[in-house]
Amino acid sequence: MARPLTSPRRLGETENERVFPFVSRTVVAFRYGTGSRVVCYPQLTGATARHGHAVLSWPASCGSSDIQGFDTEYRVQNPSQFSSSSPLVSQHFLKVEQALHHHSQATKTLHHIKPQTLPPFIMPAYDDSDFEIPPMSPTYSTKDSSNMHLNANGLSTEGAIEIPATRSSISEAAKYMHNLSISPSMKDRRSSRNSFGTTLPIPRAKRHTRLSSVRHADPTSPVQPARELLAAQAQAVKPQLVEKAKNMAFAFDIDGVLVHGDRLIPEGARALEILNGDNELGIKIPHIFLTNGSGKIETARCAQLSQILRNPVSTDQFIQSHTPMSALSEYYRTVLVVGGEGYRCREVAEQYGFHNIVVPNDIIAWDPTIAPYRVFTDEERATSRPRDFTKICIEAIMVFSDSRDYATDMQIIMDLLRSRNGRLGTVAADPVSERIPIYFSQGDLLCPTEHPQPRMSQGAFRIGLEAMYKAMTGVDLERVVYGKPELATYKYADEVLTSWMQELHGEEKLPQNIYMIGDNPASDIIGGNEYGWNTCLVRSGVFQGGDNDENNPANFGVFPTVLDAVKKALRNELGQDFKMYFDEKINPVLHGSAADAAVVV
Structure with missing residues (x-):
């Protein structure tokens, strides 16, 4: 079986308990034999034929065009690989049953045939809407669903949440080659950089990298108790306005919106x-920071931002691109971590709970000939962790941040992708079936910096890697991409906002009116639009266009700066006369019977 289409076992699971979340958008389930369930997935070009094949058949009176887009030829996985009670299998069986429900004459019979008699084909990308059924729950788990505890967003509170990608594309590199379109339009890409069928595990909001007990020094002067009292009094006389304020929230991109570098x-x-709190009600309005930035542990980045922004930034309200990837520590033990300055991304992976972390410098210190053009310093050699990598199977590749050495990192990644099960020094007979999975923390092609024009980002590295892999193997690189605009990032933002709302106001609920403020239409805006948020595009970063972005327009408007967007959103929810400052000379006694306080002069 091609590894990238599946997830490995969670650590501690047996083979029979193994769940395959990465086939969530490609699998089709059937009742087979005497009621056992089998999961099928389409045969991909270049895949090996070591598994059996099957044909989905139905009476001639029920044409293939009536089966809601299903093809007839599928590869079949061994039923013994699946737990009979697996929620993944059960939910996909239900999905197919619903899709075929109105075709009561469909036999849905599996007929085994020899693999070599089937020509290879590629399954087209389908959405839930293509099957005329509501999307499935994204929560997959090996645990008994009857005993699950659900949070305010309807997601299980145990283990990782596995979110299927909403859209699919095979290879984005093709867009930038030969006579094909060179437009990076998200309309063409259908909003996702993920391969067909991927699922992205995300963690719970409360986890070891974002402990509620962690706080950073507030660089601003502390709020005085007298001001807190005045704010409570101001809020007491306007309870309806307070409820409206609690029912809105903001999600800020950082680079190009709040800072430049x-x-x-x-x-x-x-x-x-x-x-x-510096507003008419003296109330704290929930907001989180949702950035495709990366390369530092969350505590260090929040401390840095607190100083730059002159406002406190808590780890409990902060999501950088690789933050949700901490959930992958439940799946992999030995991983290659790529990107970032020095060994910072190794520190990130250690913080996330990965057990055996390899970085490119470790491999170069072991065998410098792997990167013939790399000048390896004595200092780098002294701080690396070389070992015999011919005896180690690296289970996954994780690009946490922008590569600082394209040539070296691409060479090592290509060696691993073409190896047998992640063992350096080997070359797989089949580039698909023995390939280890690769994850990218985000897919932005460009990012704003202190340079006048945006610079290339991790998306450029990924596209180059895709093209190189295609040229060397003849098949598309299957990959998993986190960050904006992927659905998993926004699902995780819901979790974080709900927790932050609980911390600010003691109410575990998700505000209904959420405003995403960003500078990149291809990530901030399209992601927010598709998730149902109000989107605000600012001109202080990547976007420097006309009235709005042509391909991915912000639905709430385009603004010169983040301050203009915040003011407009507040007045939209709280009234045009809502004041953007707190009057410490307010006299609550004069504003209604609900207040009980002395006059402040």
């Missing part, structure tokens, strides 16, 4: 001051 965008600090 390590330099503050002045309007960003003022926008955060308003949301942190």
Whole structure:
């Protein structure tokens, strides 16, 4: 079986308990034999024929066009690989049953035939809407679903949440080659950089990298008890306005919206001051930071941002691109981590709970000939962790941050992708069936920096790697991409916002009116649009276009700065006369009978 189409066992699971979340969008399930369930997935070009094949058949009176887009030829996985009570298998069987329900004469019979008699083909990408049924629950688990505890968002509170990608594309590299389109339009890509059938595990909001007990020094002056009292009094006389304020929230991109590199965008600090209580009600309005930035542990990045933004940034309200990837520590033990400055991404992986972390420098220290053009310093050799990698199986590749050495990192990644089950020094007979999975923390092609024009980002590295892999193997590289605009990132944002709402106001609920403020239409805006958020596009970063982006327009508007967007959103929800400052001379006694306080002069 081709590894990238499946997930490995969670650590501690037996083979028979293994769940395959990465086939969630490609599998089709059938009742086979005397009621056992079999999961099928389409045969892909270049795949080996070591598994059996099957044909889905139905009476001639029920044409293939009536079966809601299903092809007839499928590869079949061994039923013994699946737990009979697996929720994944059960839910996919239900999905197919629903899709074929109105075709009561369909036999849905499996006929085994010899693999070599089937020509290879590629399964087209389908959405849930193609089957005229509601999307499935994204929560898959090996646990008994009857004993699951659900949170306010309807997701299980145990283990990782596995979110299927909403859209699919085989290879984005093809867009930039030969006579094909060179437009990076998200309309063409259908909003996802993930391969067909991928599922992205995400963690719970409360986890070891975002402990509620962790707090950073507030660089601003502390709020005085007298001000808190005044704010409570101001809120008491306007309960309806308070409820509206609690029912809205903001999600901020960081680079190009609040900062340029390590330099503050002045309007960003003022926008955060308003949301942190410097407003008419003196109320803290929930907001999180949702960035495709990466390369540092969350505590270090939040401490840095607190100083730059002159406003407190808690790890409990912060999501960078690789934050949700901490859930993958439940699946993999030995991983190659790529990107970032020095060994910072190794520290990130250690914080996430990975047990055996390899970085490119470890491999070069073991065998410098792997990267013939790399100048390896004595200092790098002294801080690396070389070992005999011919005896180690690397289970997955994780690109956490932008590569600092394209040539070396691409060479090592290509060696592993073409190896037998992640063992360096070997070459797989089949580039698909023995390939280890590769994950990218985000897919942005460009990112804003202190340079006048945006610079290439991790998406450019990924596209180059895809093209190289295609040229060397003849097949498309299957990959998993986190970050905006992927669905998993927004699902995780819901989890974080709900927890932050509980921390601010003691109410475990998700605000209904969420505003995404970003500078990149191809990630911030399209992701927010598809997730049902109000999207605000600012001109302080990547976007420098006209009235709105042509391909991915912001649905709430385009603004010069983040401060303009915040003010517009607040007035949209709380009224046009809502004041963007807190009046410490307010006299609550004069504003209604609900207040009980002395006059403040």
